[in-house]
Amino acid sequence: MMELLLVQGLNGLASAASLFLVAAGLSIIFGVTRIVNFAHGSLYMLGAYIAVTLFAVLPRDQLGFWGAVLLSAVAAGLLGALLERLVLRRLYGAPELFQLLATFGVVLIVQDAALLIWGPQDLLGPRAPGLRGAVYVGEARIPLYDLFLFAVGPVVLALLWLLFNRTRWGTLVRAATQDREMVAALGVNQRWLFTTVFFLGSLLAGLGGALQLPRGQPATLHMDLDVITEAFAVVVIGGMGSVPGAFLAALLIGMLQAYGILVFPKITLVLTFLVMAAVLVVRPHGLLGRPQGAARALGAGVEAVIRPAPPALRRLGLAVLALLLVLPPFLGSYAVSVLGEIAVFVLFAASLHLMMGPGGMASFGHAAYFGLGAYGVALLVTNFGVPMLGGLVAAPVVAAIAGAVFGWFCVRLSGVYLAMLTLAFAQIAWSGAFQWVELTGGDNGILGVWPEGFLAGPLPFLYLTLAVSIGVTLLLRRVIYAPFGYALRAGRDSPLRAEAIGIGVRGVQWRAFILAAAAAGVAGGLFAYGKGSVFPTYMQISRSVDGLMMVLLGGVQTVSGPIVGAVVFRGLEEQLLRLTDYWRAVLGAAILLLVLAFPQGIAGAAQAWWQRRGAGTGPAAAGTERGEAERAA
Amino acid sequence: MPEPGGAAAGAAPPVLLAVSGLHAHYGRAHILSDVALEARQGEVLVLLGRNGAGKSTTMKAIMGLVPPSAGQVRLDGADLAGQEPHVIARAGIGYVPEERRIFTDLTVMENLAVGRRPPRACLAPWTPERLFALFPNLGEMRNRPGGRMSGGEQQMLTIARTLMGNPRLLLLDEPSEGLSPLIVEQMANTILQLKREGLTVLLSEQNLHFAGLVSDRATVIEQGRIRWSGTFAALEADAAAQAQYLSV
Numbered sequence: 001m002m003e004l005l006l007v008q009g010l011n012g013l014a015s016a017a018s019l020f021l022v023a024a025g026l027s028i029i030f031g032v033t034r035i036v037n038f039a040h041g042s043l044y045m046l047g048a049y050i051a052v053t054l055f056a057v058l059p060r061d062q063l064g065f066w067g068a069v070l071l072s073a074v075a076a077g078l079l080g081a082l083l084e085r086l087v088l089r090r091l092y093g094a095p096e097l098f099q100l101l102a103t104f105g106v107v108l109i110v111q112d113a114a115l116l117i118w119g120p121q122d123l124l125g126p127r128a129p130g131l132r133g134a135v136y137v138g139e140a141r142i143p144l145y146d147l148f149l150f151a152v153g154p155v156v157l158a159l160l161w162l163l164f165n166r167t168r169w170g171t172l173v174r175a176a177t178q179d180r181e182m183v184a185a186l187g188v189n190q191r192w193l194f195t196t197v198f199f200l201g202s203l204l205a206g207l208g209g210a211l212q213l214p215r216g217q218p219a220t221l222h223m224d225l226d227v228i229t230e231a232f233a234v235v236v237i238g239g240m241g242s243v244p245g246a247f248l249a250a251l252l253i254g255m256l257q258a259y260g261i262l263v264f265p266k267i268t269l270v271l272t273f274l275v276m277a278a279v280l281v282v283r284p285h286g287l288l289g290r291p292q293g294a295a296r297a298l299g300a301g302v303e304a305v306i307r308p309a310p311p312a313l314r315r316l317g318l319a320v321l322a323l324l325l326v327l328p329p330f331l332g333s334y335a336v337s338v339l340g341e342i343a344v345f346v347l348f349a350a351s352l353h354l355m356m357g358p359g360g361m362a363s364f365g366h367a368a369y370f371g372l373g374a375y376g377v378a379l380l381v382t383n384f385g386v387p388m389l390g391g392l393v394a395a396p397v398v399a400a401i402a403g404a405v406f407g408w409f410c411v412r413l414s415g416v417y418l419a420m421l422t423l424a425f426a427q428i429a430w431s432g433a434f435q436w437v438e439l440t441g442g443d444n445g446i447l448g449v450w451p452e453g454f455l456a457g458p459l460p461f462l463y464l465t466l467a468v469s470i471g472v473t474l475l476l477r478r479v480i481y482a483p484f485g486y487a488l489r490a491g492r493d494s495p496l497r498a499e500a501i502g503i504g505v506r507g508v509q510w511r512a513f514i515l516a517a518a519a520a521g522v523a524g525g526l527f528a529y530g531k532g533s534v535f536p537t538y539m540q541i542s543r544s545v546d547g548l549m550m551v552l553l554g555g556v557q558t559v560s561g562p563i564v565g566a567v568v569f570r571g572l573e574e575q576l577l578r579l580t581d582y583w584r585a586v587l588g589a590a591i592l593l594l595v596l597a598f599p600q601g602i603a604g605a606a607q608a609w610w611q612r613r614g615a616g617t618g619p620a621a622a623g624t625e626r627g628e629a630e631r632a633a
Numbered sequence: 634m635p636e637p638g639g640a641a642a643g644a645a646p647p648v649l650l651a652v653s654g655l656h657a658h659y660g661r662a663h664i665l666s667d668v669a670l671e672a673r674q675g676e677v678l679v680l681l682g683r684n685g686a687g688k689s690t691t692m693k694a695i696m697g698l699v700p701p702s703a704g705q706v707r708l709d710g711a712d713l714a715g716q717e718p719h720v721i722a723r724a725g726i727g728y729v730p731e732e733r734r735i736f737t738d739l740t741v742m743e744n745l746a747v748g749r750r751p752p753r754a755c756l757a758p759w760t761p762e763r764l765f766a767l768f769p770n771l772g773e774m775r776n777r778p779g780g781r782m783s784g785g786e787q788q789m790l791t792i793a794r795t796l797m798g799n800p801r802l803l804l805l806d807e808p809s810e811g812l813s814p815l816i817v818e819q820m821a822n823t824i825l826q827l828k829r830e831g832l833t834v835l836l837s838e839q840n841l842h843f844a845g846l847v848s849d850r851a852t853v854i855e856q857g858r859i860r861w862s863g864t865f866a867a868l869e870a871d872a873a874a875q876a877q878y879l880s881v
Contacts, residue, residue, distance in 0.1 A: 168746060168749075171739065171743050171746050171747055172747060174736070174738060174739060174743075175736045175739055175743075175744075175747045177738075178736050178737065178738060178739075179734055179736065181698060181718070182730070182734045182736075183747060184717070184718040184719045184722075185696055185698060185718045185719075185722055185728045185730070186719075186722055186747055186748045186750075186794065186795065186798055187719050187722035187723045187748075187750050187798050188719055188747070189719045190719065
């Protein structure tokens with residue numbers, strides 16, 4: 001027993017090493033640039049794949065092996081620097097979280113690039129020369145390579161400490177983490193600093209990827225998103241921007257997973273995120289993090305004022321509605337199902353938009369409520385034979401209850417920490433669906449959730465879907481223009497002033513959270529009936545990211561944004577899926593192009609164009625939209 | 634060469650900073666309109682105005698922190714308007730923000746290191762030792778994190794940090810704000826000493842008394858427009874202008 005505990009503990013320490021490298025890189029990048037870099041996992045994956053190739057090419061001796069590890073890390077670093085120079089640099093003036101969209105476009109492109117270059121099969125690397133053996137403690141076998149990995153964490157931590165505390169570059173990075181505008185005003189070129197920070201962070205990710213291989217863990221095409229969720233958890237638990245925090249948190253998570261599998265084999269997936277949620281609730285800025293002021297950056301835009309739709313837009317909306325009423329009978333069955341899906345995703349995006357736009361609360365885990373709505377329906381139908389009307393009523397109720405519980409914690413945080421807590425709750429919900437096999441069927445999902453009676457036909461069901469989706473979406477739109485919506489926006493723009501005029505900001509945000517969750521639940525319920533089944537994938541992180549894509553692509557600060565975004569994103573995805581095997585790369589490239597072309601989102605760009613056309617002589621020159629969200633002092 | 638003693642001298646020294654036709658917006662709000670001011674080599678020019686008149690925005694627009702929508706910012710003849718802040722800083726403008734913005738996690742020495750830039754031919758280069766002679770308090774807390782210093786000490790540190798960049802022109806945004814009378818007096822002495830070193834200073838102030846201790850000339854701003862310019866002595870004599878633009 002003692003030996004088992006020892007082996008598990010050492011195992012945990014060894015896996016903590018890679019996790020620490022990846023998380024430290026992510027944390028450093030976030031600290032300075034405030035970019036939530038989803039592509040960080042891709043660089044980890046590339047580090048591993050490049051190492052596989054280099055291991056095969058370079059001689060199989062000490063020099064060849066370690067040379068391959070270091071070269072892979074440097075290659076990942078260079079790719080990261082390239083990502084910063086080619087893509088992200090153009091987006092520093094764009095609204096917060098917009099870079100996130102671009103990094104996700106890069107994730108998609110890298111996934112397909114890796115598929116094209118290295119193929120779909122998992123690739124194993126060689127064992128490390130000279131470290132192939134093991135030492136024995138009693139019966140317990142401890143691989144020498146694992147012992148080497150124990151040392152890697154502290155050594156890298158020490159090197160980073162020296163770099164940050166004993167070099168001018170490190171001092172500049174620490175200063176920029178706190179106030180990068182001031183650093184620029186002191187004559188430091190931010191671009192150079194950002195590029196080098198991306199190089200270092202990506203190098204660490206690549207190193208983490210390369211060092212995993214000799215443990216017998218293969219390079220796979222899904223290791224990017226697997227590691228990024230864990231790395232987010234580590235960074236958040238440790239405190240964003242804190243390298244020692246990442247070290248502590250990686251150890252904590254490594255040990256927790258190693259021992260968790262012994263004690264609670266059923267909930268290993270949940271453990272990490274339970275800890276993350278617990279830490280965020282107790283210490284809102286992580287173990288060693290500290291409160292972050294607003295990212296003092298140049299060109300952080302003033303949130304645009306949401307105005308009622310101009311008559312032309314209303315007419316367009318009515319025309320689309322009329323078309324949707326008349327057209328479906330003439331459509332093929334494929335088009336009918338796609339149209340229904342798009343309607344569902346419009347509602348899903350609109351519900352997320354209520355939180356993100358007027359609410360100012362970015363959620364990285366909105367799929368949880370979509371999925372809970374779907375599972376609520378599926379469980380009621382299959383276990384209790386609840387009729388369809390009951391199912392559709394239950395979906396938002398289930399989602400709203402979860403939203404009330406999760407939201408109560410989330411609204412106590414703000415910014416990226418809030419987003420990360422929503423991610424943690426979504427991962428908890430997803431793990432539940434995945435691992436609570438008795439209830440949810442696990443990976444196999446729940447089948448046989450079909451609409452009944454006269455609604456069972458594709459066409460009537462489409463009309464139901466359209467009616468409910470559009471109806472609830474319009475309701476959400478109405479909420480934005482109601483006093484509740486004004487209070488929500490007031491709380492977003494200036495919590496202190498809103499409180500001072502008697503708005504309970506947290507309460508308003510909590511109610512918006514619940515409302516958004518309920519609406520997402522409706523979308524999920526409809527989706528379950530449309531597909532006839534539910535799966536854990538409904539709640540997984542990529543679904544949440546889809547929602548973010550739709551909202552951001554459309555434009556966060558326009559009311560029509562989510563609608564446009566959902567139609568464009570889902571439409572693109574659907575078409576590309578049919579046209580090419582490399583649909584991810586094309587979709588990623590399309591996202592990048594859209595982001596670079598319309599940094600205000602598609603609807604935002606259209607609105608700006610409309611206003612320029614209408615306003616004519618107004619002083620709305622492009623440059624004047626920049627400036628800080630503060631009153632002139 | 635700058636003349637110690639400033640405005641009293643005969644031939645006027647050359648213009649170092651010339652701002653003209655400067656406009657700036659926050660979103661749609663038009664904050665600065667047609668701002669013009671001139672600071673001559675080696676003088677202290679004070680930008681006076683009430684709260685919200687546009688003093689800080691003028692400073693930020695000169696520094697490129699608020700991108701000006703029109704206008705020119707000439708330093709020694711070269712137009713810097715529209716350049717990025719680090720380019721403007723390297724050209725020789727040092728900015729001391731109103732809110733101080735010390736790097737609280739960094740020690741005094743590290744804060745100074747962030748500001749370090751190569752020396753310029755025309756001025757004696759600043760070193761930490763020279764700065765500690767100017768601000769003796771700082772020399773006694775070299776390894777103290779900026780977050781554990783008093784407001785006055787932080788204000789000294791921001792000025793010292795900016796001086797490490799060896800600027801030719803110093804922008805001081807309301808340096809007396811929130812400081813005790815004793816420290817304010819020290820601050821005035823510091824500014825006079827910097828002037829003696831040959832530095833040109835653009836100071837923004839609401840405190841007429843403090844401005845009077847150090848300033849050669851004054852420019853008055855109200856609602857983002859320049860309303861009055863002249864020697865400080867002339868402003869002191871002009872009760873009507875004071876009442877109209879400055880009294881609260």
